[in-house]
Amino acid sequence: MDQNIQLNYSAHVPVKYSADIVVVGGGIAGLTAACAAAKMGKSVILLESFAILGGNATSGGVGAFCGETRGQGAIFDEIITGLEHFHAIVPYQPYEQLEARVFNHEILPLVLQELALKYNVKLLLHSKLADCVVDNGRIKEIIFCGASGLEAISGKNFIDCTGQATLVHTAGFETMKGANGNHVQLPMSLMFFVRHLKDNDIIPKIPDDIIAPIKNCDDLPMTSIWPNGPHSNAIKIKIVGSDSTDTESLTDAEIRARRKMLSVLKYYVENENKKWMLDHCSPIIGIREGRRAVGEYILKVADLRAGGSFDDAVARGVFYLDGHDPNNDKRTYILPHDQLHVPPYQIPLRSLIVKGAYNLLVAGRCLSAEQLALSSARVMTTCAMTGQAAGVAAVKATEDDCAVNQIDGKEISRILQKNGAIMRT
Numbered sequence: 001m002d003q004n005i006q007l008n009y010s011a012h013v014p015v016k017y018s019a020d021i022v023v024v025g026g027g028i029a030g031l032t033a034a035c036a037a038a039k040m041g042k043s044v045i046l047l048e049s050f051a052i053l054g055g056n057a058t059s060g061g062v063g064a065f066c067g068e069t070r071g072q073g074a075i076f077d078e079i080i081t082g083l084e085h086f087h088a089i090v091p092y093q094p095y096e097q098l099e100a101r102v103f104n105h106e107i108l109p110l111v112l113q114e115l116a117l118k119y120n121v122k123l124l125l126h127s128k129l130a131d132c133v134v135d136n137g138r139i140k141e142i143i144f145c146g147a148s149g150l151e152a153i154s155g156k157n158f159i160d161c162t163g164q165a166t167l168v169h170t171a172g173f174e175t176m177k178g179a180n181g182n183h184v185q186l187p188m189s190l191m192f193f194v195r196h197l198k199d200n201d202i203i204p205k206i207p208d209d210i211i212a213p214i215k216n217c218d219d220l221p222m223t224s225i226w227p228n229g230p231h232s233n234a235i236k237i238k239i240v241g242s243d244s245t246d247t248e249s250l251t252d253a254e255i256r257a258r259r260k261m262l263s264v265l266k267y268y269v270e271n272e273n274k275k276w277m278l279d280h281c282s283p284i285i286g287i288r289e290g291r292r293a294v295g296e297y298i299l300k301v302a303d304l305r306a307g308g309s310f311d312d313a314v315a316r317g318v319f320y321l322d323g324h325d326p327n328n329d330k331r332t333y334i335l336p337h338d339q340l341h342v343p344p345y346q347i348p349l350r351s352l353i354v355k356g357a358y359n360l361l362v363a364g365r366c367l368s369a370e371q372l373a374l375s376s377a378r379v380m381t382t383c384a385m386t387g388q389a390a391g392v393a394a395v396k397a398t399e400d401d402c403a404v405n406q407i408d409g410k411e412i413s414r415i416l417q418k419n420g421a422i423m424r425t
């Protein structure tokens with residue numbers, strides 16, 4: 001529809017909740033932010049559009065913590081302990097020996113919800129941020145749509161952990177996408193899971209009518225296959241060419257991904273003689289990148305390569321530059337293989353502070369960082385560190401009644417290190 005009309009409407013929206021700190025988005029970053037703030041005695045609301053917490057880690061089917069899993073802060077330690085309690089994570093090894101620590105992504109939502117409840121975080125699930133009220137750079141209320149309809153939450157400080165900087169964008173602050181203003185994002189990937197059948201089981205039919213058959217392995221998209229507990233595999237396929245911040249484009253990615261999943265499955269059954277049937281597919285496609293906040297500081301690839309350290313360091317990253325080529329669905333990267341490695345580096349608090357905002361921070365994938373810098377810093381271990389940092393910083397801003405850019409970054413760094421975060425480079 002080309003016609004562009006201006007729709008003005010008014011609605012009575014009750015301000016049903018209020019809290020010291022309101023966190024939007026309940027992925028790893030949002031959960032760690034909310035728990036860190038609540039642990040320090042503040043009232044905290046965590047808003048999540050899905051039915052479960054965890055974001056990419058659960059709804060997206062990503063079942064492995066990349067990077068170093070020790071020294072990521074007290075809240076992440078509790079997540080690990082919670083998974084260990086269920087025997088739902090592989091034993092610890094340092095990052096240098098084990099790139100990714102596999103866990104059970106069906107157990108994680110339970111661990112996360114119990115952690116949030118332990119710290120008295122008020123959870124609002126099935127609740128999607130729709131709008132906000134901003135006065136002079138200060139967010140007063142956010143408006144969300146949940147099962148009860150449109151309602152509002154007032155808060156003193158807000159943390160955007162939507163993975164898409166949705167609150168930053170909705171509030172009118174500057175955001176960025178892609179690299180050098182091109183808006184082209186790293187590709188998405190769909191996670192699906194197959195069950196192994198016995199020899200005499202009948203493999204369910206995969207009809208040809210909605211899929212493009214794959215006849216030889218050169219035509220497969222980038223496909224990664226892992227063990228997924230007994231008699232099962234986790235499979236990840238790359239889907240290129242969509243914009244995760246555009247409704248139609250994201251819808252198209254979901255549709256193409258599910259068709260491609262069947263094509264890939266059929267290929268393995270018919271050409272590689274796998275006795276596989278589809279067990280389940282993650283309900284949302286995995287989004288590597290969307291909008292990012294423009295913060296007080298934009299973390300650069302050069303900072304990572306230099307093993308950068310900052311006075312206001314609040315997180316540390318160790319993972320390589322995982323920049324998948326946005327335009328190619330094969331195992332291709334923006335950088336040559338010998339340029340992917342980076343030494344341990346720090347992330348400053350300023351990259352979590354939204355430029356021009358009085359009371360808005362970000363964590364996780366919303367980080368103020370160059371595209372390729374985020375391709376390292378977006379792994380879940382680092383998201384947990386930035387989450388905990390944003391939670392602690394929001395507490396300080398609430399207690400000192402100051403703008404977020406007035407928070408003493410060195411003090412936040414000290415508090416985090418006392419609480420299990422290792423910043424060493």
Ligand SMILES: Cc1cc2nc3c(=O)[nH]c(=O)nc-3n(C[C@H](O)[C@H](O)[C@H](O)COP(=O)(O)OP(=O)(O)OC[C@H]3O[C@@H](n4cnc5c(N)ncnc54)[C@H](O)[C@@H]3O)c2cc1C
Nearest residue numbers: 025027028029049055056066129163189286287364365380
């Ligand atoms: C395919 C794929 C594979 C990956 N592999 C790994 C890996 O092996 N290991 C690793 O460590 N990392 C991996 N990553 C990266 C990592 O999973 C993510 O970067 C990380 O989980 C992001 O965490 P987050 O909390 O910032 O965002 P998300 O996990 O995206 O969470 C954002 C949350 O916000 C909610 N939300 C969004 N908008 C709204 C709204 N308007 N209102 C309310 N709630 C909202 C979402 O529902 C979601 O729960 C992978 C990523 C992808 C896509």
